[in-house]
Amino acid sequence: MNILSLQNVSKSFGALTVTDDASFDVPQGEALGIIGPNGAGKSTLFNLITGNLRADQGTITFEGRDVTRVSAMERCLTGIGRSFQIPQPFEKLTVYENLLVAATHGRNLSEAAVLDDCADVLERTELIRRANTPAGQLSLLERKRLELARAMATQPKLLLLDEIAGGLTEGECKALIGTIRDIHARGVTIIWIEHVLHALTSVVERLLVLDFGRVIGLGDPEEIMASREVQEIYLGIEV
Numbered sequence: 691m692n693i694l695s696l697q698n699v700s701k702s703f704g705a706l707t708v709t710d711d712a713s714f715d716v717p718q719g720e721a722l723g724i725i726g727p728n729g730a731g732k733s734t735l736f737n738l739i740t741g742n743l744r745a746d747q748g749t750i751t752f753e754g755r756d757v758t759r760v761s762a763m764e765r766c767l768t769g770i771g772r773s774f775q776i777p778q779p780f781e782k783l784t785v786y787e788n789l790l791v792a793a794t795h796g797r798n799l800s801e802a803a804v805l806d807d808c809a810d811v812l813e814r815t816e817l818i819r820r821a822n823t824p825a826g827q828l829s830l831l832e833r834k835r836l837e838l839a840r841a842m843a844t845q846p847k848l849l850l851l852d853e854i855a856g857g858l859t860e861g862e863c864k865a866l867i868g869t870i871r872d873i874h875a876r877g878v879t880i881i882w883i884e885h886v887l888h889a890l891t892s893v894v895e896r897l898l899v900l901d902f903g904r905v906i907g908l909g910d911p912e913e914i915m916a917s918r919e920v921q922e923i924y925l926g927i928e929v
């Protein structure tokens with residue numbers, strides 16, 4: 691079963707078409723990577739899936755329901771969670787309080803009702819020992835972990851990760867990959883935009899390539915990376 695389907699989705703900003711007739715399906719439980727040059731429209735595609743932007747044309751279906759015109763808040767409540775390219779936690783709130791906001795916002799739930807879930811997310815994202823630390827005091831890796839934790843606190847069935855590995859050292863990147871693998875192993879479907887290709891290909895089962903808003907490739911990561919079109923367009927290598 692497909693958890694997400696896009697059919698002929700397009701989005702323009704003025705004369706600039708940023709998403710150009712995108713159609714693809716994401717099966718339940720898959721980890722899908724998205725690559726493409728800067729400005730290819732990757733984050734815009736995420737914003738269309740989450741409802742932060744409205745598609746000009748086309749249909750977005752989540753768990754069999756047409757969500758094309760559904761608000762971002764409602765899409766989040768139905769199971770579409772995301773991390774942002776630039777983490778913007780509440781700096782003065784503790785790690786736990788940041789999670790609490792994510793877990794309860796729009797849900798009409800008490801702290802007691804989400805306590806166990808928040809503790810579980812803190813464990814899984816290896817932030818439990820930083821639970822009472824203000825977010826503003828975290829290292830870069832911990833800020834990335836908090837970004838992941840805030841998304842996980844919304845209990846997503848589909849998790850969208852936007853360049854979460856950027857700026858990390860090799861060792862930090864490896865640690866974060868372990869956490870993402872663990873989340874995926876627990877059945878969460880993942881779509882991950884990433885420029886750190888070795889991190890991405892160590893997790894995802896398929897790769898989607900965007901160029902000028904068009905889907906120019908979708909399939910096995912090794913085959914995609916070896917294709918002439920991807921090497922020319924994405925890596926800038928003439929073959």
Ligand SMILES: Nc1ncnc2c1ncn2[C@@H]1O[C@H](COP(=O)(O)OP(=O)(O)OP(=O)(O)O)[C@@H](O)[C@H]1O
Pocket residue numbers: 703708726727728729730731732733734735
């Ligand atoms: N709100 C907006 N208004 C006008 N143009 C926009 C808007 N958002 C994005 N764009 C433009 O759309 C294009 C695609 O942007 P987007 O951020 O989706 O690309 P991207 O593939 O995520 O890039 P990067 O890898 O650099 O993050 C860019 O040319 C960008 O300047």
